[in-house]
Amino acid sequence: MLPASLLVIERGWLSSNSILFLEGEGAAVIDSGYVAHAAQTVALVDNGLAGRRLCRLLNTHSHSDHIGGNAALTAAFGCRVIVPQGIDAMIAEWDEEALLLSPLGQSAARFHHDATIAAGDEVELGGLCWRTIAVPGHDMDALAFYNPEQRLLISGDALWRNGFGVVFSELLRHPEGAGGLRAARETLDELARLPIDVVIPGHGAPFVEVGDAFERAYQRLASFEADVELLARHALKVMLAFALMERRQLARAELPAFLARLTFCRSVNARYLQHSDETLAHWLVRDLVRAGAVREADGMLLAV
Ligand SMILES: [Zn+2]
Structure with a gap:
């Protein structure tokens, strides 16, 4: 399904996939x-x-689940780091707010980058020529990598087998206006025009059911477009599920205060839901337990 020069390292949902390209000695x-x-x-x-x-x-x-190992990889292997042009400044200044670290209660080890890459650039990886494509929506500065010969798409979190990453940008209200959902639709439209045989997503196994994945992504997007509150709830559930995956457990009694400390949670709740901290904690736990993402035992919330 994939060229021999390309190796996908897939783990649980906390860490994104890493895609390794073998290039002779390098x-x-x-x-x-x-x-x-x-x-x-x-x-x-x-x-x-x-x-x-x-x-x-x-x-x-x-995002933290894609850059968290950058510092360790550069320390271990002395590799050069190349990041999307749009995140150049937030990485250089290590802006924890813009990087969505502090707002979501997530961590990353600071690293320095050597160069940037922009949409429309061509880059050779694993003996194949890849074109970078802007895929705003989930992250407004995200890039995908497309190889036309093998019809391969490395989609990051812009397209998964079942949906796509939370469209944070719609909920964050950047100074230039929200527009995250609109961008996500344009991104899907642009990707859907490409001849693609295999998608290597940012999370989950590579897949060939490309048409079905687009269908699901469009359905999901349409549901968020119809009701942005649905997106707000989804975002908070993803945020808490991620926090529990990282911490493994959290006392249920501490959850309201934990949520209140996260600026993303506070602002999304204030703007879209207007729940008390306790009510917010209550429905988050209820929904995540129902979805099988969280277990409650002896007053503790546990990642499943
Ligand atoms: Zn992401």
Whole structure:
């Protein structure tokens, strides 16, 4: 299904996939997982390298589960780091707000990048020529990588087998206006025009059911467009599920205060839901338990 020069390292949902490109004596990798898995990322990449030298690390976008292992990979292998042009400043200044670290209660190890890559650039990875495509929506500065010969798309969080990453940008209200959902639709339209045989998503296994994935993504997008409150609720559930995956557990009694400390949660709640902290905690737990993402035992919330 995939060229032999390309290796997908897939783990649980906390860490994004890493895609390793073997290039003779050298290698490159796209995305580095979450910081809590950094040592594992280094070990997995080292294993995949099989004696080759990791020369370049590229990122699809700035989220913690895609850049968390950057510092560890550069320390271990001395590779150059190349990030999407739009996140150049927030990485250089390590703007935890813009990087959505502090607002979501997430962590990443600070790293320095060596170069940027922009939409429309061409980059050779694993002996194949890839064109970078702007895929705003989930993240307004995100890039996807497309190889026309093999009809391969590395989609990051813009397209998954079942949906796409939370359209944070719609809920954040950047100074230039929201527009995240509109951007997500334009992104799907642009990607759907490409001849694609295999998608390598940012999370989950590579897949060939491309038409079905687009259908699901459009359905999901339409439901958010029809009711942005649905997106707000979805975003908070994803945020809490992620926090529990990272922490493994959290006392149920502490949840209202925990949620109140996260600025993203506070502002989304104030704008769209207007729940008390306790009510918010109550329905979040109820929905996540129902969805099978969280378990409650002895007053503790546990990731499933
Ligand atoms: Zn993301």
